[in-house]
Amino acid sequence: MRFLVVFVSLITVATALNCYICNSLNQPDCTTNFQQFNRVCPVKSFSGLKAVKPVGCRVTRQYVNEETSIVRECAYTGENVEKKSNKGSLGVSRVYSQCSEPVCNSTNSSFHFFTAAVLVALYKLFS
Template identity: 40%
Template sequence: MKAIFYCLLAIVAVSIADELSVKNSSHKKLFCYKCNTVDNSSCASPLNKTAAKDFLVDCTDVKEKPILVKDKDPVGCRIIDMTVMEQNRIVRECAYSGHNVQRAKHAGNKGVISYVTQCDESECNTAKPLSVVSASTVLIPVVAAMILRY
């Protein structure tokens, strides 16, 4: 029984180490959804899964970078949920500055309010289910604890 537990523990450790090595790589590719609801209503939340594949871009690709950040590496993906003159708009984009935040409120000029969410993993600027690795990282210890208990 202990052997099973240690095997499961080793699997969890390897999956966590793998995730950390990808996150800490300075030359990793970062893919984000890039769209806005002004140009395409399919960009709205929740993101239309059929249209989503058309919005996916490689943020490390120079042609995707705005002029002001051509020399910067992407740090994450961003969703901006804004209200402009009482009209709701969603903008999804690559982020080249900032840090992870959840719905940070920004008040702009009169009539403009935005909520910014920024994350640092590929394809994170849309709601998505847990990845297999993330789910297994959570589930394996729970299952192991249940097995060892009986």
């Protein structure tokens, strides 16, 4: 019986999804030193659903007027996307990416962040 409990525990740990989980507004290291925020994604309950497992990791760059923030989190819905943008209320826009591999919500280079920021700035300028 102990063997079964240990075996099931090992399988659960092996199949757990890790993502970087942080918000640069209250954790400034989330922007560049995010490796310290590597966490196991919890199973959550929301919108009347119970025990929803994470499907991936997400990183969102949010631009509110002149302020930029980065949110790294576990994703519970959606699919893999790269630099998808959406516009919120006046002065708010977001660029996000979602992936299904463990700890894949990093910024692989500052070039990607810079490119996204330039694209959003150009969009705001010409919209």
